[in-house]
Amino acid sequence: MNYSWQQTQWQNVQLQQQTGKLPHALLLVGAEGLGKLDFAVDLAHSLLCQNKSADGSACGVCSSCQLLDAETHPDMFIVQAEDKGKAIKVDDIRQLSASFSLTSQFGGYKVVIIVDAHDMNINASNSLLKTLEEPVSDSILILVSSNPQKLPITVRSRCQLIHFNVPEQQQAIQWLEQQGVDKSGELLNLAHGAPLLAMQLKETELLDNHNLLIQSLLSVAANQPVVEHAEQLHKLPLSYMLNWLYDWIQDLLKLHQCGEQADLVHESCRSELAKLVDRSSIKSLYEYLDLLIKQKQLQSIPLNTQLLWEDLLLSWHKQLKRV
């Protein structure tokens, strides 16, 4: 069953389906960690189940549901890049278009989910466009993307957008606590309110990575050389690290502007941050943010991350007043 913060979206698509108004293509958009892919899978199951319940959820026991659970349902296709961050290629899309043109084996819908649809390369997008322009009856395409601006507008405009937003903090905390996660408020801060990302932080080494970043920033602020810290940091997942560094600088700016009232992402480092505020100026922090934004934009281009971290840590040190 889908998450408590997805009920409105769920009821809307169910209503559309019941009234025969479900479009051929849906584009699920929103930040990472909100469960968009789970929603897509639940919806696919709901569309293919032969005995779904009144709220639209799949029964889990009919022959269709059993095939879905075994991932062998002939009318359900999932397309995704070979590895996360790699491109979805034109052959993958051609294959799905070919399957789409066949009659449904169960006499119902045919459903395709495209995971991280923004990873389609240009040829793949063009190939998908043909499928979008000539929809086959009873076929539903569900595109999932946390970065929809990377999709060509021609693709986006042919899909009905379904937006997923960060839930109310209380709702997210309640859900995390139900999953047995303690210190959920702190994790949620680091995940910008996305419950599944907070969960992932808890379950993977991401939280350790975060601690390494903070330790490096504090050590460099205490005049330790940058090289060995850069050596550690460059092996860690860059997008998370840059986002957290960005949040770190934002936290300093918030402390400058709002003092103790400031709402911080790195709440657990409040006292360390408070000491650093006196050593940095608003102007230099904004300059540092500019530098970071440029690096975030360059991320898809292969670069020497060791040098990047040396540069980021040196600039971090340079903008601080000596103590």
Ligand SMILES: [Zn+2]
């Ligand atoms: Zn079923």
